[in-house]
Amino acid sequence: MDDEKINPVLAKSLLFNMYKIRQVELKIADLYAEQEMRCPVHLSVGQEAVAVGVCNQLANTDIILSAHRSHAHYLAKGGNIDKMLGELYGKDTGCAKGKGGSMHLIDLDAGLIAAVPIVGSTIPIGVGAAWGKKLRGEKEKTIVFFGEGATETGVFHESIGFAALHDIPVIFVCENNLYSVYTHVRDRQSKQRSLKNIIEGHGIKYLHGNGNNVLDVHKIVKDSILHIENIKKPILIEFDTYRWLEHCGPNYDDNLQYRNKEETDRWINKCPIKQLQELLIEKEFITIDEVDNHLNNLEIEIKESFERTKKANFLPPESLFDDIYSE
Ligand SMILES: Cc1ncc(C[n+]2csc(CCOP(=O)(O)OP(=O)(O)O)c2C)c(N)n1
Ligand SMILES: [Mg+2]
Numbered sequence: 500m501d502d503e504k505i506n507p508v509l510a511k512s513l514l515f516n517m518y519k520i521r522q523v524e525l526k527i528a529d530l531y532a533e534q535e536m537r538c539p540v541h542l543s544v545g546q547e548a549v550a551v552g553v554c555n556q557l558a559n560t561d562i563i564l565s566a567h568r569s570h571a572h573y574l575a576k577g578g579n580i581d582k583m584l585g586e587l588y589g590k591d592t593g594c595a596k597g598k599g600g601s602m603h604l605i606d607l608d609a610g611l612i613a614a615v616p617i618v619g620s621t622i623p624i625g626v627g628a629a630w631g632k633k634l635r636g637e638k639e640k641t642i643v644f645f646g647e648g649a650t651e652t653g654v655f656h657e658s659i660g661f662a663a664l665h666d667i668p669v670i671f672v673c674e675n676n677l678y679s680v681y682t683h684v685r686d687r688q689s690k691q692r693s694l695k696n697i698i699e700g701h702g703i704k705y706l707h708g709n710g711n712n713v714l715d716v717h718k719i720v721k722d723s724i725l726h727i728e729n730i731k732k733p734i735l736i737e738f739d740t741y742r743w744l745e746h747c748g749p750n751y752d753d754n755l756q757y758r759n760k761e762e763t764d765r766w767i768n769k770c771p772i773k774q775l776q777e778l779l780i781e782k783e784f785i786t787i788d789e790v791d792n793h794l795n796n797l798e799i800e801i802k803e804s805f806e807r808t809k810k811a812n813f814l815p816p817e818s819l820f821d822d823i824y825s826e
């Protein structure tokens with residue numbers, strides 16, 4: 500990890516936000532078997548650095564879009580744990596009143612304007628939202644998160660072309676975790692395919708970074724924000740990362756044999772949280788006691804949030820048709 504000129508306050512805030520996401524998701528994994536969360540869950544354990552490195556420098560009014568794997572993006576963007584768990588438990592405390600579930604988080608207060616599990620589907624929505632902002636002269640930023648699998652959809656290519664044509668200042672963030680469900684990228688894309696060439700072919704700036712190094716992510720995104728503010732054109736950043744757990748669900752999936760343990764272990768070793776924690780302890784920016792204390796408080800906060808959520812109500816059946824159309 501490049502430890503030159505680390506801002507300790509920033510680094511601690513990045514670390515604490517990654518802890519929060521990791522702890523919440525591990526608790527979801529832990530309690531999933533109780534079958535009270537009745538929606539599928541796609542956990543981001545191992546991928547926290549991208550969400551945090553990007554969202555830590557966004558304002559509340561900046562907007563993000565996500566897909567099926569959206570918990571990290573929502574929490575990193577300032578989303579509320581109760582409102583997220585409410586959604587997973589289908590309770591009226593959820594950010595979509597429990598009607599959406601894990602794959603349809605939406606919370607305008609946090610600037611998450613859509614998370615939709617149809618792969619690629621939020622990319623044109625993000626481009627449209629950013630275009631609207633441009634036409635209205637609004638300065639808030641628009642960031643669209645998607646996996647490398649989404650770059651194989653037609654709508655991704657149409658959206659990129661449209662954003663380039665109209666100089667729409669949107670930041671596309673591609674989290675390349677090598678897999679789309681159970682299929683490795685080498686079994687889906689030709690050897691010659693290059694996302695960089697595709698993007699640059701449209702005249703869009705392409706950047707690439709280590710998605711397990713939150714300081715790197717933060718720096719690249721900071722530069723990208725300056726780029727879109729100055730040049731007022733789109734940009735795409737591809738981050739390499741890895742999900743530790745199964746594609747959908749709370750478990751490790753070594754038994755499925757579509758990826759081997761050596762590969763998984765290698766990535767687990769590159770844990771974004773462990774790397775930053777070790778660096779900050781070594782630099783004496785944080786002490787073990789401070790870490791333990793923070794993690795204990797976090798555990799209590801999360802436990803209480805689960806307890807409140809379990810006790811919360813479901814919406815009454817007669818509200819089924821509410822909120823379908825905007826008033
Ligand atoms: C249009 C469409 N095709 C297929 C699926 C089934 N599906 C759900 S998630 C997923 C994998 C997407 O991979 P990627 O975009 O790399 O995201 P990751 O799961 O790795 O975060 C697929 C194929 C879907 N939801 N939508
Ligand atoms: Mg993927």
